[in-house]
Amino acid sequence: MSDRNLIAECSQIIYDGFIRYNNSFHVMTRRARTRFEQRDWKGHQEDIVDRIDLYSKSVRRVVLALRNTLDGRVNDEKLWHEIRSYFADRLNEVPDNDFIKTFFNSTTRRIFGTEGVDPEIEFISSDPTDDLHLIMSLNIRRYPYWISLQKIFETILNDFSFRVPYDNIDRNAKRIAKVIESYVKENYEENIEYLRVEFIDTFFYQAARAYLVGKLIHSEGESPIVIAFKNEKGISVDAVFLDEKDISLIFGYTRSYYFADPNSVIGAVHFLKSMLPKKPIDELYTVLGRLRQGKTERHRTFTEHLNNTLDKFVHAEGDTGLVMIVFTLPSYNLVFKVIRDIFGYPKTISRKDVIGKYKLVSKHDRAGRLIDTQEFLNLEYPKNRFSRELREELLKAASESVSIEGNNLLLKHAYVERRVRPLNLYINEVSEEEALYAVIDYGQAIKDLAQTNIFTGDLLLKNFGVTAHNRVIFYDYDEVALITECNFRDVPEASDYEDEMLAETWYFVAENDIFPEEFIRFLSMNDDLKTEFMKYHKDLLTAEYWRKVQQQHLKGQVSLVVPYTSTTSKLKEID
Numbered sequence: 001m002s003d004r005n006l007i008a009e010c011s012q013i014i015y016d017g018f019i020r021y022n023n024s025f026h027v028m029t030r031r032a033r034t035r036f037e038q039r040d041w042k043g044h045q046e047d048i049v050d051r052i053d054l055y056s057k058s059v060r061r062v063v064l065a066l067r068n069t070l071d072g073r074v075n076d077e078k079l080w081h082e083i084r085s086y087f088a089d090r091l092n093e094v095p096d097n098d099f100i101k102t103f104f105n106s107t108t109r110r111i112f113g114t115e116g117v118d119p120e121i122e123f124i125s126s127d128p129t130d131d132l133h134l135i136m137s138l139n140i141r142r143y144p145y146w147i148s149l150q151k152i153f154e155t156i157l158n159d160f161s162f163r164v165p166y167d168n169i170d171r172n173a174k175r176i177a178k179v180i181e182s183y184v185k186e187n188y189e190e191n192i193e194y195l196r197v198e199f200i201d202t203f204f205y206q207a208a209r210a211y212l213v214g215k216l217i218h219s220e221g222e223s224p225i226v227i228a229f230k231n232e233k234g235i236s237v238d239a240v241f242l243d244e245k246d247i248s249l250i251f252g253y254t255r256s257y258y259f260a261d262p263n264s265v266i267g268a269v270h271f272l273k274s275m276l277p278k279k280p281i282d283e284l285y286t287v288l289g290r291l292r293q294g295k296t297e298r299h300r301t302f303t304e305h306l307n308n309t310l311d312k313f314v315h316a317e318g319d320t321g322l323v324m325i326v327f328t329l330p331s332y333n334l335v336f337k338v339i340r341d342i343f344g345y346p347k348t349i350s351r352k353d354v355i356g357k358y359k360l361v362s363k364h365d366r367a368g369r370l371i372d373t374q375e376f377l378n379l380e381y382p383k384n385r386f387s388r389e390l391r392e393e394l395l396k397a398a399s400e401s402v403s404i405e406g407n408n409l410l411l412k413h414a415y416v417e418r419r420v421r422p423l424n425l426y427i428n429e430v431s432e433e434e435a436l437y438a439v440i441d442y443g444q445a446i447k448d449l450a451q452t453n454i455f456t457g458d459l460l461l462k463n464f465g466v467t468a469h470n471r472v473i474f475y476d477y478d479e480v481a482l483i484t485e486c487n488f489r490d491v492p493e494a495s496d497y498e499d500e501m502l503a504e505t506w507y508f509v510a511e512n513d514i515f516p517e518e519f520i521r522f523l524s525m526n527d528d529l530k531t532e533f534m535k536y537h538k539d540l541l542t543a544e545y546w547r548k549v550q551q552q553h554l555k556g557q558v559s560l561v562v563p564y565t566s567t568t569s570k571l572k573e574i575d
Helices: 003-037 041-073 077-089 097-112 128-135 149-159 169-187 244-250 265-275 281-287 291-307 351-362 388-397 432-451 497-501 516-522 527-541 543-554 568-574
Strands: 140-144 194-200 204-206 209-218 221-232 234-241 324-328 334-339 374-382 402-405 408-418 464-466 472-474
Touching: 003 041, 003 077, 003 097, 003 204, 041 097, 041 291, 077 097, 097 291, 140 149, 149 169, 149 194, 169 221, 169 234, 209 265, 221 244, 234 244, 265 281, 281 291, 291 374, 324 388, 334 351, 388 402, 432 464, 432 472, 432 527, 432 543, 516 527, 516 543, 527 543
Parallel strands: none
Antiparallel strands: 140 194, 194 209, 204 209, 209 221, 221 234, 324 334, 334 408, 374 408, 402 408, 464 472
């Protein structure tokens, strides 16, 4: 076979592999509507896992086909350079072509084990503004304002219908209109004119909710609008959001990925960006389930920032980790985690165990309480951008994950996530009122995760963080476990006084045994904060609470945590 034909065949193998992946992705995504209509929350959870696994399975399948086709030339870099050029020539003006390029890069990186970036055989990420002409292709439904908001939303609800009927379209339209009118009255001049409402032409599904995402256009500009729907006794409006902060939480990096099927993903991402200007582009790709594109964008934007700054990577603030070395670039809101070669006492888990825990979390409903962590291989940064103390520790204590390659420091394996303030530091830096709120939310975070079958394992405050929205999340996953795999026990009564005085426990403790009564020792906070915590969350210190939650999961009773404090009460007031 001539090189020309070989190049064409390899290009088609990659392209066809992407198309199969993308078609399967869309099939799974569209299934979310049926899951919502049938209240099949367990099936939705299964789809989350399957859709995450789909990409890596698709890449492996393509790599196998390429190895069979290229045989001894599979690592011929000159040939791959020509394949890349041939491939690129055929992607111009193809909608969402960045996804296809990312798939190509995933293929070559798996074949070559690329360190850093190799522009000879990879596509270099373009600035998203290069695709602005494609963004205009996003399907938007527009509704001009003529007489009343209620009339508009009666039309909108009829247009955006389900196979399950609304419980009452007129009442739901009235509720939406009243929330908007109340918001506008509080935030704008009285003589504001409504011009139109516009929505992306698809629902966004997550957990037990469906969302319409759009904008309210008026004489003072525009406001984002997101409407949440629930399916109980028919479809009804559960909440209406017009505040950027509230909407940012709904599309937050602690939430599970959405199932949405816009005709242009790039268009949808930039539409969301216009609603949420503070939200990074990479997080918006990720929250729509395009995880690899999210990683690509995160790497691109961080590298650009690194090239335009002078500060150095340093140890992240907070207690030193026994399992991970955690570091950050002070001028950028990310942290990097690298697994230590040897774990500090009393940790008994292995490196393989840690990797498994992070994989578990990546495929689980994060309930707004687990930070989204991206796994990277072979990141390469200038070694002089690392502080001396950090560089020395990385090379000495994490040699399995870190090495020096010329003038660069190579992170062979690392986790990257948003930087948040450790809870144990936060409660000592803020007012008493803010600290009390955080401590109460800390307990609620544990309960929210319990509802999704997650037991955090290590409840120390240092393993929890506070986001920019003052929400407590968990980020240390090395001891995470499924509640259904734990054995929650009451502490046995001591047979005599001498047993009570022993330094070690006088009773047998199996590997999965958990004693909630002992959680009190993890509450390293002052008496006032501890009293407040116990007022709201004393039940967390009882085995009975955990066994009750465990039984719910064992019976298949799926509890999904929605990404907001329900405003149903406000809507009822309107009724």
